Amino acid sequence: MPPAVTRSTALLTDHYELTMLQAALRSGTAHRRSVFELFPRRLPEGRRYGVVAGVGRALDALEQFTFDASTLAALEDVVDAPTLDWLASYRFSGDVWGYGEGETYFPFSPLLVVESTFAEAVLLETLLLSIYNHDSAVASAASRMTLVAGDRPCIEMGSRRTHEEAAVAAARAAYVAGFAASSNLAARQRYxxxxxxxxxxxxxLLHDTEADAFRAQVDSLGRDTTLLVDTYDVTEAVRLAVEVAGPGLGAVRLDSGDLAVLATRVRAQLDALGATKTRIIVTSDLDEHAIAALAAAPVDGYGVGTELVTGSGHPTCGFVYKLVARESADGDLESVAKKSVDKVSVGGRKYALRRRTPSGVAEAEVVGIGHRPVDDGDDRALLVPLVRSGEVVGRESLEAARERHLRSRGELPVAIQQMSRGEPVIPTVHE
Amino acid sequence: MPPAVTRSTALLTDHYELTMLQAALRSGTAHRRSVFELFPRRLPEGRRYGVVAGVGRALDALEQFTFDASTLAALEDVVDAPTLDWLASYRFSGDVWGYGEGETYFPFSPLLVVESTFAEAVLLETLLLSIYNHDSAVASAASRMTLVAGDRPCIEMGSRRTHEEAAVAAARAAYVAGFAASSNLAARQRYxxxxxxxxxxxxxLLHDTEADAFRAQVDSLGRDTTLLVDTYDVTEAVRLAVEVAGPGLGAVRLDSGDLAVLATRVRAQLDALGATKTRIIVTSDLDEHAIAALAAAPVDGYGVGTELVTGSGHPTCGFVYKLVARESADGDLESVAKKSVDKVSVGGRKYALRRRTPSGVAEAEVVGIGHRPVDDGDDRALLVPLVRSGEVVGRESLEAARERHLRSRGELPVAIQQMSRGEPVIPTVHE
Known part of the structure; x- marks a missing residue:
């Protein structure tokens, strides 16, 4: 079990969420029943599908979203005394539905539906967006990588190229999207x-000779370890590696140069030395395109860093959190939306299902406005309950999220295999 | 003062730092005196200069880099018992020099020089890189934005588009690089x-009418507030805003559409209504190029989100942390470097100064290998002591970092004003 993180998450938000609260408390509108929706207006350019991640982290953060004394003290010059009083007893008491973690998504998928009062729900905007925008960007990139890597394991090793806490979340998101392992020890501890x-x-370089270094590593970590063979001369290092560890050496790692050419050469050398089971792991600025290009090379695993943690060109998903319905003066729930040509929102409480053919292939993302779309018999509902009356009910294991991801990706049309740019692989239909 | 964060930072690292430690402890090389260097091989493509940020955060993280009981428990299946014993009493006891926070940098600038034993210094690799790579990416983008914005304030509002803790660090880094303010309340609290x-x-949208909303906001936040005028019709909203708040209205905000055209139209309308002092704030996917394009428009401030927190196309700096010298068997300090054509490292302990003309314009980044470069009389040494014998000595205020940044950027050739792609604005010279 991860250790409890006790720090309040309530200040991981924007100043204006608090000033809106203050003004709404004063105008008497703060407690109007409201529905907020977290959704993407589009996929990153050229991407065929996206992957939801961060759901479990968001639920943890929601539980810790409370205003203790030091948090309130930090807000003394931000909002007035009545607002501070209201915040002191804040606990989210509403309902949240959402796409399960690992689920695939498309433009206008209603990833989260938050129903509560305006006051309670508006405060969560920034934090929910931060978590979903980051984690889903990483998972979306990771899924393309594991898809093209096929049976070869992908290992996440990008911690050093992103914020130290984002690194932990990135390791978790990559695991949801099919990565086999990570280098990040905090992700091991917490998740x-x-x-x-x-x-x-x-x-x-620490040792006087490469042979000294290899001996030291094998002595300590065993023959099954992975020796890094490109510090000086690769051919000499491979020879030395097998000499030191024997043909039972676990793996060698290549971290520079033309990886396809090197891997082929090293495979031949290892086989000639009898090390036919020794694996070849490649690292060095890989992304999904580089992984695809290595499909025919004798490579046994991919270590992916920078391009994974930065979302492979798309470090954020561009999700937004919009008020889509709220109680009107006469008590009814009324759909609302900003009027805009360049920033489209669709008002109204949403429901969603994945329309599938009888053989189980996804055909469309069907979003119902104000009603549940009709299941044709082969379809799959996408919104699951995450929070009921303030209590988290949607917690699940990371393994469950991994399985959901594999199943959901497996339903998508085979066109997702293409790494070239294209349109979303299924259309979004509003009903 | 920010509240003390007591959580250990020791697991915000990569698995292999610990296995290397274990193997080196066993081979007897762990305590060899070593020099590690954190440096960039290049600037992001097309950029003329970079900005160092994260120094203060790195010093905080270094002080918290200790292995308490729960941290050690998490490592039980990672390393052996002798290694756990050694970690239990770990405290960094070496020396660190580095570029001051806010300083500009160029390819191969030795941003950090860490002198200690191999065991002590290798463990810090991932965490130092995470902090420097993230914070400097944001500061480097932020500096270009504040440069082109000139006297108009830039406000950081990207929290929702990045990991929730990266958001806090991004707000801090943007402030170092000249941003006037942030939306992030945790950055206010901590820094x-x-x-x-x-x-x-x-x-x-919460209110029944736009007039109700404007009245509620002005009632609560005062006339000096900023009213958002693009929810429905901009012209009608501006008329209404001045009607509700009077000509003393603080500002209006535009968040969509063609900002240059809209700002010009809104300025004329405000002036005609007598609201000649009411400012116009623009937001909506701004980056340094969009800010430059608005230079002639009647805009009074820029709110910047996504492109700031994602480093405006370059979300990480690509800094590396390399062993450049270590004690040899005979006790001397020996320069070391990996042999590689595509990943260049220069062995040896580095010193650095900014060569300047007599009139104070930067001419070159001079990096001395194993010795201090000679100051021509107008030059400026770049490495400052950050840690001495394990004690942090380089802590300073964020205001000091802001001032350093302004001075350092002010020394650079005027070519940095061009937002077009180019080479580093001064060359790096090894001596």
Whole structure:
């Protein structure tokens, strides 16, 4: 179990959420029943599908969204005394539905539907968006990588290229989207993500000779370890690696140069030395395109860093959180939306299902406005209850999210296999 | 003062840092005196200069890099018992020099020089890189924005588009690079970054009419507030805003549409209504190019979100942390470097100064290998002591970092004003 993180999440938000609250408390509108929706207006340019991640983290953050004394003290110059009083007893008491973690999504998928009062729900805007925008960007990139990698494992090793806490979330999101392991030890501690790692160039350089370094590593970590063979000369290092560890050596890692050419050469050399089971792991600025280009090379695993944690060109999803319905003066729930040509919102409480053919292939994202779309018999409802009357009910294991992702991606048309740019692989239909 | 964050930072690292430690402890090389260097191999493509940020955060993280009982428990299946014993009493006891926070940098600038034993210094690799790579990416983008914005304030409002903790660090880094304020309340609490904010479209939509919303906001936040005028019809909203708040209205905000055209039209309308002092704030997917394009428009401030927190196309700096020298078997300090054509490292302990003309214009980044470059009389040393024998000595205020940034950027050749792609504005010279 991860250790409890006790810090309040309530200040991980924007100043204006608090000033809106203050003004609404004063004008008497703060407690109007309201529906907010978190959704994407589009996929990142050229992407065929997206992947939802961060659901479990959002539920944790929601539970910790309370205003303790030090939090309230920090807001003394931000809002007035009546607002501080109201915040002191704040606990979200509404309902939340959402796409399950690992689910695929498309433009206008209603990823979260938050029903509560305006006051309670508006405060969550920034934090929910931060978590969903970041984690889903990483998962969406990760899913394309694991898709093209096929049976070969992908290992997340991008911690050093992103904010130290974003790194932990990225390791978790990559795992949801099919990565086999991560280098990040905090992700292991908090979320149980499997971790791996052996050595860097500095370890080789620390020793007087490469042979000393290899011996030191094998002595300590065993023959099944992965030796890094590109500090000096690859051919000599591979020879030395097998000499030191024997043909039972676990793996060698290549971290520079033309990886396809090198891998082919190293495979031949390893086989000639009898190390036919020794695996070849490649790292060095890989993305989904580089992984696809290595499909025919004798590579046994991919270590992915920068391009994973930065969403492979799309470090954020552009999700927005909009008021789509609220109680009117006469007590009815009324649909609302900003009028805009460039920033489209669709008013109204949404429901969603994935329309499927009888053989189970996804055909459309059907979004019902104010009503549940009719299930044709082969369809799948997408919104699951996450919070009921303020109580988290949607918590699940990371393994469950991994399985959902595999199932959901497996339903999509085969066109997702293409790494080239294209339109969303299924259309979104409003009903 | 920010509240003390007591959580250990020791697991915000990669698995292999720990396995290297284990193997080095066993081979007897762990305590060899070592010098690690954190540096960029290049600037992001087309950029003329970079900005160092995260220094203060790195010093905080270093102080919290200790292995308490729960941290050690999490490592039980990662390393062996002797390694856990060694970690239990870990405290960094070495020396660190670095570029001051806010300083500009160029390819191969030795941003951090860490001198200690291998064991002590290798463990810091991932965490130092995470902090520097993220915070400097944001500061580098922010500096270009504040440069082209000139006297008009830039306000950071990107929290929702990045990981919730990265958002806090981004607000801090943007402030170092000249942003006037942020929307992020945790950045206010922890670092004293000024925050601002008034309302979103949801506040207008919550009320029965736009007039109701404007009245509610002005009643609560005063006439000096900023009213958001693009929920329905801009012209009608501006008329209404001045009617409700009077000509003393603080500002109006435009968040969609063609901002240059709209700002010009709104300025004329405000002036005609007598609201000649009412400012016009623009937001909506701005980056440095959009800010530059609005230079001639009657705009009084820029709110910047996504493109700031994602480093305006370059969300990470690509800094690396390499062993550049270590004690040899005979006790001397020996330069070391990986041999590689595509990943260049220069061995040896580095020193650095900014060569300047007699009139104070930067001419070159001079990096001395193993010795201090000679100051021609107009030059400026770049490395300052940050940690001495394990004690943090380089802590300073954010205001000091802001001032350093302005001075350092002010020294650079005027070519940095061009937002077009180019080479680093001064060359790096190794001596």
């Amino acid at each position: 149980g993500v499997p971790t791996t790692g052996t050595s860097a160039h500095s370890f080789t | 004293g970054v000024p925050t601002t904010g008034t309302s979103a479209h949801s506040f207008t």
